[in-house]
Amino acid sequence: MRVVVLVKASEESEAGIMPTEADLAEMGKFNEELVNAGIMLAGEGLHPSSKGVRIQYPERKVVDGPFTETKELVAGYWLLQVKSMDEAVEWMKRAPFQAGDVEIRRVFEADDFGEEFTPELREQEERHRAQMAGNQ
Amino acid sequence: MAGDVHRAIDAVWRIESARLIAGLARMVRDVGLAEDLAQDALVAALEQWPESGVPDNPGAWLMGTAKHQAVDRLRRRKVLERKYEEIGGEIQVFAEPDLDAALDDDIGDDLLSLIFTACHPVLSTEARIALTLRLVGALTTAEIARAFLVPEATVAQRIVRAKRTLAAARVPFEVPTGADRDARLSSVLEVVYAIFNEGYAATAGDDWMRPALCEDALRLGRILARLAPDEPEVHGLVALMEIQASRLRARTGPSGKPILLLDQDRGRWDRILIHRGLAALERAEELAGALGPYTLQAAIAACHARARTPEETDWERIVALYDALAQITGSPVVELNRAVAVAMAFGPAAGLELVDALVADGSLAGYHLLPSVRGDLLAKLDRPDEAREEFARAASLTRNEREQGLLLERAGC
Numbered sequence: 001m002r003v004v005v006l007v008k009a010s011e012e013s014e015a016g017i018m019p020t021e022a023d024l025a026e027m028g029k030f031n032e033e034l035v036n037a038g039i040m041l042a043g044e045g046l047h048p049s050s051k052g053v054r055i056q057y058p059e060r061k062v063v064d065g066p067f068t069e070t071k072e073l074v075a076g077y078w079l080l081q082v083k084s085m086d087e088a089v090e091w092m093k094r095a096p097f098q099a100g101d102v103e104i105r106r107v108f109e110a111d112d113f114g115e116e117f118t119p120e121l122r123e124q125e126e127r128h129r130a131q132m133a134g135n136q
Numbered sequence: 137m138a139g140d141v142h143r144a145i146d147a148v149w150r151i152e153s154a155r156l157i158a159g160l161a162r163m164v165r166d167v168g169l170a171e172d173l174a175q176d177a178l179v180a181a182l183e184q185w186p187e188s189g190v191p192d193n194p195g196a197w198l199m200g201t202a203k204h205q206a207v208d209r210l211r212r213r214k215v216l217e218r219k220y221e222e223i224g225g226e227i228q229v230f231a232e233p234d235l236d237a238a239l240d241d242d243i244g245d246d247l248l249s250l251i252f253t254a255c256h257p258v259l260s261t262e263a264r265i266a267l268t269l270r271l272v273g274a275l276t277t278a279e280i281a282r283a284f285l286v287p288e289a290t291v292a293q294r295i296v297r298a299k300r301t302l303a304a305a306r307v308p309f310e311v312p313t314g315a316d317r318d319a320r321l322s323s324v325l326e327v328v329y330a331i332f333n334e335g336y337a338a339t340a341g342d343d344w345m346r347p348a349l350c351e352d353a354l355r356l357g358r359i360l361a362r363l364a365p366d367e368p369e370v371h372g373l374v375a376l377m378e379i380q381a382s383r384l385r386a387r388t389g390p391s392g393k394p395i396l397l398l399d400q401d402r403g404r405w406d407r408i409l410i411h412r413g414l415a416a417l418e419r420a421e422e423l424a425g426a427l428g429p430y431t432l433q434a435a436i437a438a439c440h441a442r443a444r445t446p447e448e449t450d451w452e453r454i455v456a457l458y459d460a461l462a463q464i465t466g467s468p469v470v471e472l473n474r475a476v477a478v479a480m481a482f483g484p485a486a487g488l489e490l491v492d493a494l495v496a497d498g499s500l501a502g503y504h505l506l507p508s509v510r511g512d513l514l515a516k517l518d519r520p521d522e523a524r525e526e527f528a529r530a531a532s533l534t535r536n537e538r539e540q541g542l543l544l545e546r547a548g549c
Contacts (some may be wrong), residue, residue, distance in 0.1 A: 034246075035358075035362060036359065036362045037151065037355075037359065038354070038356070038357070038358030038359045038362075039355065039356035041408055041412070042408060057175075079408070081354075081355070082353060083150055084146075084147065085145045086143045086146060086147040087142065087150050087151065089144075089147065090147035090148055090150075090151055091151065108386070132280060
């Protein structure tokens with residue numbers, strides 16, 4: 001299964017304060033462990049929300065950052081391939097964070113929809129994916 | 137919350153066991169004994185952690201516990217006297233209080249040694265697969281049994297016998313060097329790819345694929361690529377598996393019916409895996425002098441991955457790559473694939489000529505894809521009656537029920 005690990009923003013990350021060299025080195029070491037274990041598919045850090053925008057539906061109103069609810073914002077993510085949620089949890093316990101929190105979420109796969117995912121819905125989903133691929 | 141702790145212990149085992157067994161095997165020079173010691177440490181964790189909580193560094197805890205048990209066992213058991221003597225010089229290693237030393241930089245070499253040992257040619261392919269999944273992939277015997285549709289007792293027996301064979305043959309716990317290395321590496325790659333293929337196309341039964349095994353093989357391949365970064369064929373194999381796995385969810389329709397490559401909805405291909413596969417292929421091509429068989433197969437798979445529509449496929453390049461692959465392998469299956477590519481590049485008549493040569497040759501008699509391909513080409517050449525005959529023949533030769541259904545449909549049954 002795949003999980004996304006969402007790293008929540010902090011006051012520091014939102015203020016654009018860069019991690020120290022020591023912090024970066026530790027994070028680099030942790031990332032290397034994930035890669036060595038063959039489970040890290042992707043992972044990135046994000047700029048503060050002051051450099052982001054939101055789009056509000058249905059009027060498609062564009063709102064510039066920063067956004068205020070710091071703890072609900074995302075500052076980075078990993079995409080991991082693991083055997084179980086427990087394995088993801090065990091890995092993330094080892095992440096070199098000293099404060100804040102991360103949130104681990106399962107990535108939907110078509111089979112997760114089970115019987116509810118009718119052929120018609122699947123077809124719709126497939127069309128949607130085809131369009132996404134076409135846009136790349 | 138004992139249940140939570142047990143789940144945490146399972147997860148710790150999944151993460152740590154290969155390194156643990158590898159480190160122990162370096163000390164005791166016996167993979168079987170190393171696994172027993174690691175299992176003992178696991179039992180100790182199951183006894184102690186529910187009360188004490190999971191330690192901050194569970195890997196070091198397991199290694200420390202296993203080392204102490206190793207010392208105890210070696211001292212207590214006269215049966216092991218011989219081994220005691222053999223490793224006499226290393227006893228201090230066990231007694232050393234700095235337990236973290238066991239998790240030092242050598243761990244990469246230990247893990248690589250473990251992989252080479254589990255995939256040793258002295259073992260049958262089945263034994264190598266079971267041992268690798270168990271020792272390196274951290275799968276339980278039950279999980280391996282389920283994946284390969286065999287009774288658990290069979291897998292357990294296979295693993296016990298494999299460990300005995302390794303001990304009896306006195307297979308050294310090391311990364312092979314020199315002339316031996318290439319052959320030993322081939323053996324490792326063969327095992328990883330066999331695991332992948334078992335997941336990708338089950339040879340029998342109703343289940344068209346068991347993707348969990350593909351994930352296990354990919355994980356093994358990626359680990360191997362980190363441990364042996366200078367080996368082009370390791371990257372070639374990883375590239376091949378990443379690109380093939382990128383199509384997993386496009387390979388079956390809503391009712392579970394298989395969908396062939398050119399009919400697949402490319403929008404369902406996994407872009408992340410394609411991206412990873414192409415990057416691995418690039419590394420393999422940079423490192424290689426002449427491209428090896430896995431890299432060539434990956435390069436072929438990449439031709440499909442790069443094409444946004446089937447019409448965009450560079451079939452002439454695929455033919456050239458199959459030419460190179462056929463020269464290395466001399467395999468009639470590769471020749472059959474080459475015939476398909478030739479048909480796509482230069483028309484069905486050119487392909488049929490090659491297929492007919494293979495039929496005359498006889499080495500693929502009994503292989504369902506030979507009549508299946510022939511039927512396909514005949515259909516394209518507007519010879520429907522002969523085509524139907526070939527599809528019926530192909531259907532009678534495959535054991536995969538889904539595939540059989542597809543072929544019978546084309547045969548008009």
